[in-house]
Amino acid sequence: MELSVKQMDPEEFGRQRQEVLTAWPTGKEVDFDEAVAYQKELPAAKVMAAKLAQGKAKGVTYAQPRAGVALISEHIELLRYLQDEGGADLLPTTIDSYTRQNRYKEAQGGIEESRSIGRSMLNGFPAVNHGVMACRRVVESVGVPVQVRHGTPDARLLAEVTLAGGFTDFEGGSISYNIPYAKDVPVENTIKYWQYVDRLVGLYEENGVRINREPFGPLTGTLVPPSISHAVGVIEAVLAVAQGVKSLSLGYGQCGNLIQDVAALHTLPLLAQEYLKKLGYPEVMITTVFHQWMGGFPQDEAKAYGVISWGAVAAALGKATKVIVKTPHEALGIPTKEANAAGLRTTKQVLNMLRDQTLPQTEELTLEEKMILRETRLILDKVLELGEGDMAVGSVRAFQAGVIDVPFAPSRFNVGKILPARDTTGAVRILDFGCLPFDREIRDFHQERIARRGRDEGRDPSFQMVIDDIYAIGKGMLVGRPRG
């Protein structure tokens, strides 16, 4: 199949489907027509797209945790706890890392060992191994919509099993679940895998079932400049809508400077609408999702609550449709259910307090918005130029050329030349532009801001400054100033 942004042809989809559904025994539990009928029976309160539309109309920000354990009944207990004790508006099912790499045999080993020793040996819920009926038990056990969250380059079988299993939202995308989550998978391959997932969602849509799709905004979660994650979000939006997706949540990971974060949340849906329209696609529902700080956290729980609260502030003032919540155990790995619920309650307190407040449109906010819009357009226009108008082809070439370059990504298909650093106000700027297609004015803006920090700290900007920034929040600061 030649790479193209166009909708997959039904024959190709059918051919792949046979392959996908026989990759693991639970694949044969998937019966599309029966799954459509099951999805149609779900009450509106459990359908993500319906609930997001409601929240968007009312201008509220929903709170959603991350959570998943190896065994079904423990997973259900965890989700119920987060709903009842944490007040989660939306629920997740986070998938374990073996399943994310299609290593179902190892996931099976993890399930069996978890059973025998009585604690979860897996860092998530192995939905493919558990199968369609187990997923339905999860969905039926709670009162709010449940989304699949993972990090899977080839999520075709996971999508088949979980959507047939009653989940109404599926996270990920061809770039956002490849470049930060794999080391050796070509972008062209993941575009094709995710066109299958998006086409599957399109087929549900054509049969009267709306599944929401959410590209993973934060990418590596480490000093990613907004224009880079926005460009990826818009590309994945275009690729999804081309396959028939009608409801999208676009994501962004907190950088830490309030003005930059609010500017990013304001500009993300505008850019998606602009490019969808420009490329002739129909209008779809677009909501936004804000991720609380994705980098290293302080170990001290009191300090961690501070980081969580600051994320809640940015989500509320930026009017995100939902916020993905961190926990006071973040520095130590997978949280207990109590810690997870505590992160939710902290977040909801702040969201409720800020519900009726906005950030005034100051000159500085307008400038940040203008810069993000200009930078993102320069990247996206170059992608389209490289692809001769085709966003899929252009994306592959853009990664080869370093026109899109994600800082600190494990993938060898990412050029990895750019270097971000904070400026003196904590906003994320670019220290080394690599091959980003930015003009003089933008380069001057970034350089001038970073130079000002260098003067404040009496040192030349370097990789050491970047390392200091990566550790800073864990050590109680936003900007990684030299000690002393």
Add this chain to the structure above:
Amino acid sequence: MEGRERKTLVLGVIGADVHAVGNRILDYAFTQAGFKVVNIGVMASQEEFIQAAIETSAAAILVSSLYGHGEMDCRGMREKCQEAGIGDILLYVGGNLVVGKQDFGPVEKLFRKMGFDRVYPPGTMPEEPIADLRRDLGLA
């Protein structure tokens, strides 16, 4: 380490773990400290660590794991080293090694029993294993 041959280390993130940021920082920090770093990157298997150590005559293998599956991924690694003829190589491991917040004492004991020479809790700064390595290799 002037005037002395630079010692080689094999560095990587084990299992299905893709955490790449700390890996890059460790690479930088150990290189700055005067070691020759062979970085096999994320998602590395036990066999890849051992193969790289044999090929480069490495003095130590440094294993990172951030995602919680470390216990399953690291089991049997010392035995594999022995089978490959590098049974005495220094083995260090660090990160979020198990699922969930657990006391570090038992976690350290568990990994020591598996044959790791040094075990580091979450949040360890690079200076600590660098100092240990100098001591263990008789460079200090």
